[in-house]
Amino acid sequence: MGDPHGAAQPSQEFEKVLVDSSKEVASFDAHEKTPVQRFQHFLHSNPAAVPLIVLVLSLLLFGMVLGGKFFSAFSLTLILQQVAIVGIVGAAQTLVILTAGIDLSVGAIMVLSSVVMGQFTFRYGLPPQLAVLCGLGVGALCGYINGFLVARVKLPPFIVTLGMWQIILASNFLYSANETIRGQDIANNAPILQFFGNNIRFGSAVFTYGVIAMVLLVLVLWYVLNHTAWGRHVYAVGDDPDAAELSGVNVKRMLISVYTISGLICALAGWALIGRIGSVSPTAGQFANIESITAVVIGGISLFGGRGSILGMLFGALIVGVFSLGLRLLGTDPQWTYLLIGLLIISAVAIDQWIRKVAG
């Protein structure tokens, strides 16, 4: 094959003038940015910064108003204990929302898993370790069904998980016959079920294993999301599934793995839930789905997928915890807490929209 034209010879008449054209390359960021633009750009590249700033400000605010009553090691670690379950479920929710999905069944999976762990031990007399594994397996299976319906049957995640929420919750009540396993029995016969209720104390600071598990889980997932191929693919799938598919990501397999892992994490939350409340109750954790979505949204993770940091979710959960405890210590009507959280949700999404407008 000859090369009749020679590589760089412009062959078209209008391109001959290119020889005299400016040799300067387009340059970027040359103009000075205003401080606001720079701040916007900073927020764009650090999605967890907004919730962190809000968290620090709210801590300072309540610290100033309440003083030592709030700023004590005991109160601050109490907040951590109160958000541990939401934090773990929120980690599962984060994975799903990053793929532009939503999981309304997280709370139901959590409760069903905890019931399975309890009932397998007490009804069938399985060794508690095995019952815990069964509970984790049930959680992963529920997640897998969600993922299968979303990825293979191509149903919208909202519908799939809305249906699964009802199905799993009903199964939970039918299977457990609405029966609570008392904390005393668990402590005597199967203390491993209450494993996450154990704690380490430093002075008056109390760290339950549940809190430690939540922090470790978030750190591990942060690493996975940012420094492994799987994590990058989660973002790519949420960003633009078609583009991800064409550039070599197996989108269906990614979605199924995300929902399965999310189910597994919910089951872990179910185990931690037994530690937190002491007993196995089929009516516990009713609002975990809404609370986890709240944490994710206040944490600056976009509901449209592909944007945000799991650390933001943790800060979001902590913000809710700080407001709840702070307002309770102030002695206000608890409705004020919900009102403020509602405002936070709307402001968080408004800020997300503003940050998305960034260019350059």
Next chain:
Amino acid sequence: MAQEPLLSARGIVKRYGRVTALDHADFDLYPGEILAVIGDNGAGKSSMIKAISGALVPDEGEIRLEGKPVHFRSPMEARDAGIETVYQNLALSPALSIADNMFLGREIRKPGVMGKVFRALDRAAMEKTARAKLSELGLMTIQNINQAVETLSGGQRQGVAVARAAAFGSKVIILDEPTAALGVKESRRVLELILDVRSRGIPIVLISHNMPHVFEVADRIHIHRLGKRLCVIDPKEYTMSDAVAFMTGAKEAPREAIAA
């Protein structure tokens, strides 16, 4: 041509419901050539290209790569076989960085325990390669290889997509409208790149509406019409108006070209 085609397709059929996008279409790409594919809107060019790049599974027909039948069920399989495609929509993930995008689906992991056990990505190596590939294309106006693709201009995004294909394509590179979003100078650079890739011996399939570009770089022109290959012409023997006439059905296709 006496040579064996590197990539060929015979009797490809693809239906979408009642619409037949590909109606027993044929395709041949010979080693070391630039094959332009032209056709009117809706002629089935994109479906043809998607069938050979694995983005679409044909209902009937056979595709052969280096003489061996292949059945791509996903773009990944085609990529693994050495066929790299730049799609019209570029297939980039806006929120990910340039380096992440270039290596999407074929990330480099760190050596040793960090990579094997903890599956850690080797960011440094990926950024180095990405930077080198973009510099080759004269696209180093991009200052930060870690900036998100959504902060780039349309032309720069196109550059990233083309650089990705040029960096990894080992057997065939398919470019779907590679100059559509580009300015005059950037288009020129992409054309130079196409010739440069051919000089490395890798054949290119170029889908374009820009007739001057097609006639400038193509060795042969595949004209697609009504879901099948109408004919293949030599750009030195026909004019642009002839090609447009064949493409739109204004003129009967030359008999000897149909056989080709």
